[in-house]
Amino acid sequence: MLPSPVLVIGTGLIGGSLGLALGGAGVEVHVQDVSPGTTSLAVELGVGRVRRADDADPALVVVAAPPDVAAALVAQALEAHPEALVVDVASVKRVVLEDLRARAAAGELTADDLSRYLGTHPMAGREVSGVIAARADLFLGRPFVICPHEGTRRGAVARLRQIATELGSLPVVMEAARHDEAVARVSHAPQVLASLLATGLLEAEEQALELSGQGLRDTTRIAASDPRLWVEILGANARALLPVLGDMQERLAGVADALSTMQGDPDPAVGSRRELARLIADGNRGVARIPGKHGSGTDAFATVSVMVPDSPGELARLLTETGQIGVNLEDLHLEHSLGQRVGVAHIAVIPSHEDLLTRELARRGWSVLEG
Amino acid sequence: MLPSPVLVIGTGLIGGSLGLALGGAGVEVHVQDVSPGTTSLAVELGVGRVRRADDADPALVVVAAPPDVAAALVAQALEAHPEALVVDVASVKRVVLEDLRARAAAGELTADDLSRYLGTHPMAGREVSGVIAARADLFLGRPFVICPHEGTRRGAVARLRQIATELGSLPVVMEAARHDEAVARVSHAPQVLASLLATGLLEAEEQALELSGQGLRDTTRIAASDPRLWVEILGANARALLPVLGDMQERLAGVADALSTMQGDPDPAVGSRRELARLIADGNRGVARIPGKHGSGTDAFATVSVMVPDSPGELARLLTETGQIGVNLEDLHLEHSLGQRVGVAHIAVIPSHEDLLTRELARRGWSVLEG
Numbered sequence: 059m060l061p062s063p064v065l066v067i068g069t070g071l072i073g074g075s076l077g078l079a080l081g082g083a084g085v086e087v088h089v090q091d092v093s094p095g096t097t098s099l100a101v102e103l104g105v106g107r108v109r110r111a112d113d114a115d116p117a118l119v120v121v122a123a124p125p126d127v128a129a130a131l132v133a134q135a136l137e138a139h140p141e142a143l144v145v146d147v148a149s150v151k152r153v154v155l156e157d158l159r160a161r162a163a164a165g166e167l168t169a170d171d172l173s174r175y176l177g178t179h180p181m182a183g184r185e186v187s188g189v190i191a192a193r194a195d196l197f198l199g200r201p202f203v204i205c206p207h208e209g210t211r212r213g214a215v216a217r218l219r220q221i222a223t224e225l226g227s228l229p230v231v232m233e234a235a236r237h238d239e240a241v242a243r244v245s246h247a248p249q250v251l252a253s254l255l256a257t258g259l260l261e262a263e264e265q266a267l268e269l270s271g272q273g274l275r276d277t278t279r280i281a282a283s284d285p286r287l288w289v290e291i292l293g294a295n296a297r298a299l300l301p302v303l304g305d306m307q308e309r310l311a312g313v314a315d316a317l318s319t320m321q322g323d324p325d326p327a328v329g330s331r332r333e334l335a336r337l338i339a340d341g342n343r344g345v346a347r348i349p350g351k352h353g354s355g356t357d358a359f360a361t362v363s364v365m366v367p368d369s370p371g372e373l374a375r376l377l378t379e380t381g382q383i384g385v386n387l388e389d390l391h392l393e394h395s396l397g398q399r400v401g402v403a404h405i406a407v408i409p410s411h412e413d414l415l416t417r418e419l420a421r422r423g424w425s426v427l428e429g
Numbered sequence: 430m431l432p433s434p435v436l437v438i439g440t441g442l443i444g445g446s447l448g449l450a451l452g453g454a455g456v457e458v459h460v461q462d463v464s465p466g467t468t469s470l471a472v473e474l475g476v477g478r479v480r481r482a483d484d485a486d487p488a489l490v491v492v493a494a495p496p497d498v499a500a501a502l503v504a505q506a507l508e509a510h511p512e513a514l515v516v517d518v519a520s521v522k523r524v525v526l527e528d529l530r531a532r533a534a535a536g537e538l539t540a541d542d543l544s545r546y547l548g549t550h551p552m553a554g555r556e557v558s559g560v561i562a563a564r565a566d567l568f569l570g571r572p573f574v575i576c577p578h579e580g581t582r583r584g585a586v587a588r589l590r591q592i593a594t595e596l597g598s599l600p601v602v603m604e605a606a607r608h609d610e611a612v613a614r615v616s617h618a619p620q621v622l623a624s625l626l627a628t629g630l631l632e633a634e635e636q637a638l639e640l641s642g643q644g645l646r647d648t649t650r651i652a653a654s655d656p657r658l659w660v661e662i663l664g665a666n667a668r669a670l671l672p673v674l675g676d677m678q679e680r681l682a683g684v685a686d687a688l689s690t691m692q693g694d695p696d697p698a699v700g701s702r703r704e705l706a707r708l709i710a711d712g713n714r715g716v717a718r719i720p721g722k723h724g725s726g727t728d729a730f731a732t733v734s735v736m737v738p739d740s741p742g743e744l745a746r747l748l749t750e751t752g753q754i755g756v757n758l759e760d761l762h763l764e765h766s767l768g769q770r771v772g773v774a775h776i777a778v779i780p781s782h783e784d785l786l787t788r789e790l791a792r793r794g795w796s797v798l799e800g
Binding site: 181182200201203228230232236237239240241243244245247248249250251252253254255256257258259260261262263265266267268269270271273274275276277278279280281282283284285286288289292293296297299300302303304305306307309310311313314317318320321330331334335337338339340341342343344345346347348349371373374375377378381387389390391392 | 552553571572574599601603607608610611612614615616618619620621622623624625626627628629630631632633634636637638639640641642644645646647648649650651652653654655656657659660663664667668670671673674675676677678680681682684685688689691692701702705706708709710711712713714715716717718719720742744745746748749752758760761762763
């Protein structure tokens with residue numbers, strides 16, 4: 059059984075989405091935000107309701123606030139709700155834990171208090187922010203990091219795993235410091251470099267921007283992120299992020315040196331070419347390490363790909379038959395090249411339906427492509 | 430009327446796709462590649478046929494070879510086909526033009542020869558390469574840059590505009606040097622930074638990579654590009670690329686300084702925060718300058734978005750009715766949130782069908798969303 063009631067402190071995108079998801083799973087959700095207007099909006103959007111004096115004490119408190127205020131709010135919650143498990147969801151975990159340890163060392167928190175704290179990082183996010191963008195399915199198929207510390211009480215991690223699974227996300231248990239190193243590489247450095255690239259567009263001529271392609275759009279998409287939030291995230295993870303950026307600075311300097319040499323000399327020493335080739339080739343190997351299908355936003359689903367003749371009604375027939383087979387279509391993408399006489403429909407279904415759909419469509423004469 | 434026959438020299442992805450597209454438009458296409466195997470494969474794939482002794486001299490020669498060999502092949506073609514317009518399609522334009530000018534200065538080419546040369550850059554590309562990946566629709570909706578020089582003969586630009594339009598691409602006329610500055614910002618710097626980011630993943634722990642999200646996938650997608658090709662492109666555009674990378678190095682150093690300060694001091698001077706906030710905020714403004722809808726791969730089409738009740742057969746019914754209305758569906762993407770009782774079908778159609786489909790679907794009772 060999930061813990062209930064749950065108190066969500068801070069109803070932005072993440073807190074709001076957690077409230078919606080937990081509420082949908084039958085949990086009683088209470089909400090609280092530093093802004094009364096935001097609290098009202100969250101209530102109106104169905105995230106939860108405001109706590110009343112006669113409400114049971116929360117079994118779980120979720121502090122969904124930026125890293126710079128998370129520790130203070132966690133400490134308050136540990137004190138105010140002495141039976142509750144208290145988690146934060148900040149995108150960096152080490153500063154929050156160290157702040158709480160310092161409070162414990164200063165006698166502000168007891169070891170028992172600290173044993174009820176667990177850092178978490180449900181890794182979802184959109185370029186938009188605020189409770190208005192909250193969605194119950196925000197965490198579906200996304201990693202949900204759980205960071206126990208040396209004093210975490212027994213059973214707390216299992217509790218959080220259960221919640222993460224209920225949200226449809228994938229629990230990953232790792233130490234706070236290792237979490238921070240990981241997100242420095244897979245999230246924070248990409249943010250810095252995407253912003254750098256986008257910044258370079260400020261000086262581009264109008265006509266130059268007409269040459270923008272999908273590569274530029276993809277590499278800069280996250281440059282649309284919220285500055286206020288990212289100043290806190292990057293600042294709070296400076297320790298893990300600096301060495302990662304340092305390596306990139308060094309490598310970039312090497313690339314610039316190689317380019318300088320090649321600019322002056324049309325047939326340069328082989329070292330310059332090798333430097334560039336190594337950058338791209340190492341990049342090839344690095345990108346190949348990313349798990350899952352590239353560009354797919356539906357990792358939680360299995361995809362069945364079917365050839366569809368390019369004649370009227372064929373796609374409709376495919377979908378009608380998919381329904382007859384009893385399989386629910388979660389997403390659909392049609393790949394269709396001009397000049398080709400067939401298209402390919404990629405049908406996303408829950409993984410347990412993949413075999414059934416593949417078998418039944420083949421039996422009805424459809425060409426199902428091998429994964 | 431399009432020039433015919435056209436001789437395509439170099440049948441990789443770009444040359445092959447141009448051959449397919451021109452052939453589809455009724456042009457007689459001849460192919461030639463330094464590799465006999467590649468030539469045969471191109472012929473087999475329908476790109477064109479090998480020139481015969483009794484063939485008419487080409488009206489247009491397309492040199493589709495990497496920047497380091499493009500100028501030599503253009504010079505040969507200008508000499509071998511004294512009536513033909515000769516274009517190259519290399520991704521950098523200044524080095525090719527300067528090489529040809531040097532040949533003219535050395536008396537290898539006449540001014541008349543040079544007047545028949547025009548640089549072009551059809552801006553398409555996929556992470557895959559080779560003629561096997563060629564597609565007739567590769568250039569659809571993409572910029573097709575045409576770079577005339579001071580000696581380009583009258584009518585040549587108009588000729589190329591016509592070809593670009595026939596391919597479904599968007600002609601953009603600009604000087605070679607300005608083209609190179611533009612692609613340094615919108616294509617080459619993104620390649621370098623994407624490769625840098627991906628290189629950083631080589632040192633990541635296995636578990637860290639489990640935290641990869643869409644942001645990392647998007648920022649590193651182009652890191653899967655071909656090293657051999659990119660060494661040539663980056664090297665050939667060193668002059669335009671170096672100042673762009675130099676600005677980014679400087680800015681990155683500023684960000685690293687700010688992070689160092691914030692690491693040592695939990696409440697640093699306001700300057701450090703401002704440096705980070707400015708990076709992200711400038712990035713916001715930069716990314717907003719990119720024309721077109723972000724993440725859309727179907728810019729050439731109009732999208733009609735329709736609410737679809739989440740009950741069996743509704744999507745099939747929508748597509749059946751779309752066919753009945755007489756509109757061809759070019760692409761389809763279904764947006765479907767868990768817990769929501771409706772989905773949204775985004776139907777891509779050719780722009781001239783947008784109004785018809787919107788009106789007729791509405792008349793049949795579908796909720797069509799406002800663009």
